[in-house]
Amino acid sequence: MADVPKTIKQWQMVQPTVFNRETKETTPGKLEKAEIPVPELKAGEVLVEIAGTVIAGEAAWIGKEVIIPAVMPCRQCILCKTGRGNRCLAQKMPGNSIGVYGGFASHIVVPTIDLCLVQDKKGYALEQLAVVADAVTTPYQACKRADLQPGDNVIIIGATGGVGVYMAQTVKALGAKTVIGIARNPDKLKRALDYGCDYVISTLDKTNKDVVGEWRNICKSNGLANTGWKIFEVTGSKAGQELALDLLSFVGKLILVGFGMAKSEYMFSKLMAFDAEVIGTWGCLPEYYPIVLDMVLSKKIQIDPFVEVRPMSTIAATFEEIHKAGSPAKRVVLKPDF
Numbered sequence: 001m002a003d004v005p006k007t008i009k010q011w012q013m014v015q016p017t018v019f020n021r022e023t024k025e026t027t028p029g030k031l032e033k034a035e036i037p038v039p040e041l042k043a044g045e046v047l048v049e050i051a052g053t054v055i056a057g058e059a060a061w062i063g064k065e066v067i068i069p070a071v072m073p074c075r076q077c078i079l080c081k082t083g084r085g086n087r088c089l090a091q092k093m094p095g096n097s098i099g100v101y102g103g104f105a106s107h108i109v110v111p112t113i114d115l116c117l118v119q120d121k122k123g124y125a126l127e128q129l130a131v132v133a134d135a136v137t138t139p140y141q142a143c144k145r146a147d148l149q150p151g152d153n154v155i156i157i158g159a160t161g162g163v164g165v166y167m168a169q170t171v172k173a174l175g176a177k178t179v180i181g182i183a184r185n186p187d188k189l190k191r192a193l194d195y196g197c198d199y200v201i202s203t204l205d206k207t208n209k210d211v212v213g214e215w216r217n218i219c220k221s222n223g224l225a226n227t228g229w230k231i232f233e234v235t236g237s238k239a240g241q242e243l244a245l246d247l248l249s250f251v252g253k254l255i256l257v258g259f260g261m262a263k264s265e266y267m268f269s270k271l272m273a274f275d276a277e278v279i280g281t282w283g284c285l286p287e288y289y290p291i292v293l294d295m296v297l298s299k300k301i302q303i304d305p306f307v308e309v310r311p312m313s314t315i316a317a318t319f320e321e322i323h324k325a326g327s328p329a330k331r332v333v334l335k336p337d338f
């Protein structure tokens with residue numbers, strides 16, 4: 001068993017990256033190494049890495065390997081008590097609402113109630129499984145919000161991104177009949193055909209009308225109804241959201257999984273005429289983590305091709321790379337190396 005350290009070593013963002021819309025200039029953020037004392041652990045708390053081994057706190061958890069959920073509900077409020085705890089307003093998020101205790105650190109203090117126990121890693125390294133928190137669980141919660149059923153026809157906008165690759169695999173694993181992946185990059189789309197997508201449409205150099213036309217052709221040539229499709233918008237971009245709204249049709253559902261700041265215009269009466277729904281989804285209930293972990297461990301959802309582990313000391317360079325080049329081919333997991 002690891003010794004309980006006196007301090008937590010961590011990377012703190014002392015200045016966020018700022019993009020100036022007028023000058024189009026980006027001022028890079030600043031990350032600094034810091035050391036903070038390990039606090040006295042209260043009842044129901046343990047000391048662990050973001051996906052790691054419990055080394056102090058409640059005796060029953062010591063030595064256990066765990067994944068820490070990205071959002072931890074309060075379990076007291078009306079939202080928690082009515083099954084909507086993933087959007088609890090008093091929820092705790094590592095590095096955000098748990099104060100200085102964030103994930104870019106040697107250790108983190110967390111409540112035990114939400115921990116997802118990893119009993120058998122099935123050959124994975126624990127740090128690889130860190131992507132279960134957020135990237136893989138968010139799509140599962142989105143499926144719950146969409147009331148995804150076996151036999152459903154699904155469109156995923158942003159099917160090749162860091163969350164999109166898991167969105168496609170999750171809907172397929174849950175029994176979707178048809179999954180159409182939409183994104184820009186044709187090479188990444190080709191790969192998506194091996195991971196959940198039955199058909200793909202590249203938006204490169206196409207209007208929304210072109211894309212809607214391609215979707216209609218897929219329906220026609222495969223005998224699929226063009227009503228009742230469930231559309232998951234994962235990019236959070238204006239272009240993605242506008243395409244999603246253009247694809248939304250009779251008794252369809254649009255589920256907004258991605259976040260962005262852009263505003264779009266839409267004739268809301270279409271929802272009335274279509275008898276359609278637009279739904280938001282946030283985070284994932286910790287209760288679903290073991291189910292998602294099981295889907296990953298049983299390879300219903302593949303993570304190997306989409307995860308890259310780097311030493312945490314590369315944090316500044318990694319952030320810079322992602323800010324410059326955009327979404328990387330693989331999601332980077334930073335392993336503490338203080």
Ligand SMILES: [Zn+2]
Nearest residue numbers: 074077080088
């Ligand atoms: Zn709550």
